[in-house]
């Protein structure tokens with residue numbers, strides 16, 4: 001990506017800040033090429049002090065000097081933001097939205113005809129640059145623009161392109177997924193405590209077990225079942241634990257959780 005590119009954040013909250021941090025640490029944009037507009041003066045002052053980025057006094061000013069515009073506001077304020085943005089941009093500018101549940105059709109309808117628009121579903125581990133983001137492109141997005149958008153989200157973790165029809169499933173899987181994983185980690189910590197382990201030790205061991213297992217699986221490229229077989233010795237401790245998890249239907253519960261969250265995302269989208 002050209003070092004002269006400029007990016008402007010409309011909304012400098014949690015996710016906006018995570019992206020700013022990621023872009024700077026991946027050297028994708030120089031801090032002076034990153035602009036932010038947020039109604040909270042204290043928030044803007046903090047972001048400028050922390051990252052050395054620049055402030056824009058409003059959406060028209062931001063749109064005036066940024067080739068890429070990243071919408072990082074809550075879905076409830078999106079319509080009014082798009083209304084202001086519509087009057088300030090040309091179809092040469094790439095617009096990227098991370099607002100949950102706002103479809104490409106709405107973004108495209110509210111912006112000038114032929115504006116390239118990308119819709120993204122990131123997840124909370126982006127806050128520690130370990131996010132999983134899915135991106136869908138609108139009708140006017142070129143391959144180069146899509147690659148730019150993917151690069152931006154790779155700065156905060158992994159990023160994949162999906163057709164928009166998968167966005168509800170992505171929401172149910174990786175969007176809501178961190179909460180499922182946290183529930184499992186919490187249960188493992190409590191189970192350690194039940195067995196008499198001091199809580200701080202149970203926490204350290206459980207958290208590292210999740211992080212280490214994910215890293216090992218990712219690095220190996222193996223099927224999870226193959227890796228599980230490799231670490232489950234005949235008549236050993238692990239197979240005893242696995243038998244209980246299967247009897248209690250953990251696998252089926254995870255299927256149903258992702259399905260229920262996907263359906264809820266579909267419902268919210270219709271609403």
Ligand SMILES: NC(=O)c1ccc[n+]([C@@H]2O[C@H](COP(=O)([O-])OP(=O)(O)OC[C@H]3O[C@@H](n4cnc5c(N)ncnc54)[C@H](OP(=O)(O)O)[C@@H]3O)[C@@H](O)[C@H]2O)c1
Pocket residue numbers: 010011012013014015016037038039040043072073074075077081098099100121122123124
């Ligand atoms: N956090 C996540 O893990 C996550 C995951 C997936 C998707 N998302 C999506 O990411 C978006 C941002 O989420 P977030 O967690 O970063 O929210 P957030 O922390 O509330 O940040 C939103 C920021 O936008 C500001 N804002 C409000 N109206 C504005 C306007 N008209 N112009 C410019 N800025 C304005 C808010 O200021 P005030 O607080 O003063 O109103 C706030 O600082 C949401 O649409 C959400 O659906 C977030």
